[in-house]
Amino acid sequence: MKEKLVVIGNGMAGMRTVEELLKIAPDLYEITVFGEEPYGNYNRIMLSPVLAGEKTIDEIMLNDLQWYDDNNIKLEKGKKIVDIDRKARTVTADDGTTAEYDRLLIATGSKPFIIPLPGHDLPGVIAFRDIADVDKMLDAAQNKKNAIVIGGGLLGLEAANGLMQQGMNVKVVHIMDTLMERQLDEPAAKMLRKSLEERGMQFLMGAQTESIQGDGKVEKVCFKDGSSVDADIVVMAVGIRPNIELAEKVGIHCERGIVVNDTMQTFDPRVYSVGECVQHRNETYGLVAPLFEMGKVCANHLAQYGIGRYEGSVTSTKLKVTGIDLFSAGNFTGDENTESLVFQDAAQGVYRKLIVQDNKIKGTVMYGDTIDGTWYFDLMRDGTDITDFRSTILFGQAHLGDSGHGDDNRVVAMSDSAEICGCNGVCKGDIVNAITEKKLFTLDDVRAHTKASSSCGSCTALVEALIAHTVGGDYSVAPHLKPMCQCTEHTHDEIRKAIRDNELKSIPAAQKFLEWKTPDGCPKCRTAMNYYMVCQWPDLHSADDSQSRFINERAHANIQKDGTYSVIPRMWGGGTTPTELRAIADVADKFKVKTVHVTGGQRIGLYGLKKDELPVIWKDLNDAGMVSGHAYGKALRTVKTCVGKEWCRFGTQDSTHMGIELEKLSWGSWMPHKFKMAASGCPRNCAEATIKDFGVVCVDSGYELHVGGNGGIKVRATDFLCAVTTEEEVLEYSAAYMQLYREEAHYLERTAPWIERVGLTHIKDNIVDNAENRKALAERFIYSQKFMQDDPWEARAKGAEQHEFTAIKQLNA
C-alpha cells in the first residue's frame, strides 16, 4: 500500500512542492490536496496583470483540473480544512470531508491584513489576494467611479495601476511620506511617484485613515485630520500575515509563522510546511522564489532522499507595472558602516544606487533602467570584490564589454518573430509560448525546453527579461552559491578543496566522499572533476579518466557536425616552414581532405576526416616534426605573434621569438577553459594581444603584460598586469599566471569572467606583489608540464588507445 500524503492549500508553494515530488518519486504517495479556493492552482503573481486587463484568468492557470487527474491527485477544491487530528492522523474539512495521512504538508499561504478600522467590514472593502478579490474589483470598475487604495507598497500600487487601467479614478492613501519604503529609498520613490502621477494616479501621502463610512456600503474614507474622500470601493493592501490559524489551533508550534527547520519539517515530524505560512530561521517570505526553493527541499525529504537543506534566501523585488522599471535588493538604505554609489539622471528618469561595504555590494535600488539588476544581485550574492571596476560599476555590465543587449522594455516591444538566441535560432514567440504553455519559471527550465541561451549565453539577459515579463516577479533568485550540477549540493570551490585536502585521487573516490546523488555523475560534473583531478595530481596517470573527457579531448580531435573530425597541427607562434607545408599538403592529398582552412589562430586546419584515419594522419604529421595543436581542448591553444623587430620597421622586440618561447613553455597544458596568448612587437598590436587570455605587447623598455582578454562571445579587452624587462621574466610571470588560473578558476570559466569574479587585485597580489608566491606558482606549472608535454598524437599514432579509433566489429558485407 502506498503512503498517503495530504496537502492543505492549493497554492503556489504547495503545488510546486508536489510537482517537484512527482519529478523524483512519482509513485511513492497517494496524494490528496485540499484547497479553499474553488479552482486548480494559478499564478497568484499574475493577478496584477489580470486586473490591468493584460492577461486572462485562463492564461494564469498553472495546474488545471486535468493535471490533477493525469497525476492521480485527488483535488478537494472549495474545501477548507478546519481541523487536524494529529494522533489519528486525519484532517477534516468544513463540509465534513475527512482524509487520512502518513505525511501532511501545510501550505496555507498568508492572509491579507485588514486594518480593523470602523467600517472595515462594509461591502466594498476589498483585499487583493485571490481571484475572488480581482473579480470584485473588475465588477466595481464596470459601473463605479472612485477607488481608494490604502497602502502604497508593491501590492497597493499594482492594484491602483490595475484599477486605473480599468478606467477608475484612483487615489492611493499611504501612511508614510514615500512610496514602497520597504523596497525603495527616497530618490527612487520620488521618481516612481512622479511617473505614476503622470499616468493619472493620485496620492494622499502621510495620511492616517480613521474610518470608512457609508450606508450599507462604502461611501467615503475619513482621515484623522478631519478630511475625507469619496469612495465606491476601498482596496486594503497594507500587508500580509502568515496564515497559521489552523496550525495554531492544532498545537503545531508557531511564532509569526509555522516554525520549520532546514528540511521544512514542523515540530511534528509527520507534518511539513512550505510557503508564506512558514517561519524559517526567524524569517518569513512574501515572494515566490524562496518558496520554490523551499518546495524543492521539502519534496526531496518527502521523497525520502534526505538530501538538501533550505538555508534561507536573499530576495529582490520588481514592480509589475508595465512601462515602469524598478529593482531593489538587500540593504538599500545603508548605515554608518556602508558607502553608497549613486548615479542619477533625472531627465532620463534613471537612478541607480549601490550600497557598498568593504568593496562588496550589500544592496541596490534601481529605477528606470534595471537591466543590470541581475548582475548586481549576482555580485552581491557571490560577495564579489568590486575594487577593480568600482569606478565604472554604475554604468552597468555593458560597460565591461557586453556586446550589448537591450533592457526589459525593449524586449516587450520586440515582435514575436524577433530572434533572441542567435545560436539556436529561437524567437521571442517561441520562448513566450514555452513559458506559458509549459509553465516555466526559471532560466534553467527555459534553457532545457527551448535551448535559448543554452549555448553561448550572450542572450541570457534578454531571456531573463522575457521570463520576468511573462510570468512576473523575479525568478532569477537562487538562495545560495550554485552547486556544480544537479548531482551534488557542493560548489566548484568546495569540490576542489575536498579533492585537495582529502587526497581524493579519482572521480569515484571524490563522488563517494562528497555523497554524490547520482551513481556516476553526469557529463557536467564528470568533465569538471576530471580537469580538477588532472590539475591537482599531474604526476598520477590514473587520476585522468578518459571516459570523463568530452569526445574532443578523448579523441584529440574536434568532432564536426557530420561526425567527422578536424586536425590542426601546432604552428609555433604562427610560423611554419616549407617542409611542414608540404607534409600538410601531402596529408590533404592522401586522405582526400575536403577543406583546408587557415584558422583564426594562425595555423592550418584540415576538416572532414574519418575517425579511424586519425592515427595514420597524425603519424604522417609527426614524421614531419609536427605535434597536436590542441585546437580541440580546454587547453593552451595558440600563441599568435607578429613578425616584430626582425622585419617590421616599428618592431621594438623579437615578438615572434617571444611567442614561440611562450608556446614551448605552455603547450600541452590542460586548463579550466581554452587559453590563448599573443605577442605583438609594438603597441600597434598586430597580434591582437589585448584580447587574449595572456597578451604581451613589446615596448622599447621591455614587455607589457596584459591579462583576461577575450575576443569571443563577449569582447573584453585585457587588464594591464605589469611591465617587465626580460624574456625570462615574461616566462615566469606567464607561468605563474597560468598556474593561478589553473588552480583557482572554475571549470569552463575563461580568464575574462574569472578575473571579473576574483578581481585584478587578487591576481596582482599573487603574481606582481609577491615574488615568492610567483616563483612557487611558476614552479608548480613547470612541474605539471613535465607530464603534460607528451604529444598525444604521437602516442596514439604508435597504437595507444586503439579501441577509441577502431570499430569493435565490421559487418559491412
Add this chain to the structure above:
Amino acid sequence: MSDWIEIGTLNDIPKLGARVVTAKENDIAVFRTAEDKIFAVKDECPHKQGPLSQGIVHGNKVACPLHDWKIQLDSGVAVAPDEGCTATYPIKMEGDKIMLSLVPNEGCPNN
C-alpha cells in the same frame, strides 16, 4: 527470430564507454555502463544524427556529443524535455561474449 552475431567481449568496451559496429544499413553503438550492462543503439541521435557512440555515458544514458541531448540506452528515447527516439537492438551475453541481433527492437519508428 533473428540471428545473433558475436561482436566481441565485455572487455573490448571500456567501462562507461562505447564501441561501434559498422553494419550495412547504419552504424550501431554498443555501450557498457558502470554496472557492466550492455546496450546497443543506432549510432544516430534523434536530434541531428550526432554519433551517440562518441558521447559521455552516465547511468543508463548517453549525452550526445553534438548538442548534449541525453538519450536513454534501454529505450532509445530522448530524456525530456527533448523529444524523439533512436532504434535499439537486442543484446545478450553468453558468458563474456556479447551477442547482437541486427533486427531492431519494436517501439521506435525511427528505424
